[in-house]
Amino acid sequence: MNNQITAPAAEEPDHTPLLPASVAQHVDITHISGQAYAVFIRDHELTVDQPFTAGGDDDGPTPVELFVSSLATCVAYYAGQFLRRHHLPYENLRVRCEFDMAADRPARVAAVRLRLLLPVRLTATERRALRAVVDHCTVHNTLRQPPDVSVTVD
Incomplete structure (x- = not known):
């Protein structure tokens, strides 16, 4: 079993299975x-x-707390997957999240700070690889490339 982890070149590929684009979730x-x-x-x-x-x-x-929690749990999931994939302990993995609301209008989250609290000590190379993975979780990717949002009033 090879536990050696190499640093990603630019970003580690996302191995998360994609839902078919034509399947609407609700x-x-x-x-x-x-x-x-x-x-x-x-x-x-x-x-x-x-x-x-x-x-x-x-x-x-609140809805805003759920929004921020979605990002934090997505990061936790990706971190856990990374640790499992590399045969590292992941039990008791935690993410601490703080966020600030914007002082101006429109009302929105201005900043989110996530801190991974790992159950295992990683090498510098492992840390870089983990960071590359969690920086590209699905929720984070969605924030980087916002979806089209439409509201219909019936």
Whole structure:
């Protein structure tokens, strides 16, 4: 078993299986009460709400927190895949995420800082290779090349 990792030339190829471009994914959102909404994703249900300070009941994360969490969990997933692929321990892998909201309009996330907390010490070469992988997670790629967003009112 060869655990040797070489630094990527420019960027390591993305080995994530792609969903067919013609297959539309969907998420359904339904109002619960107050400022709370149910989010239905495949067979999963989440509650999204606002904190007490914003008039909600704090029954779940805010949409912005979910947005930032999507990036952090995508990075965690890619890091875990990298560690597994190289036969390195990945149990207890953590990502700490901080974000700032923009001070001006429009309201948006201005900055996100992610910190990978690894369960194993990596060499400098392994760190560079891991960084190349996590910098190209699907959510990060989407932020770099934003999707077309359309809203239809029925």
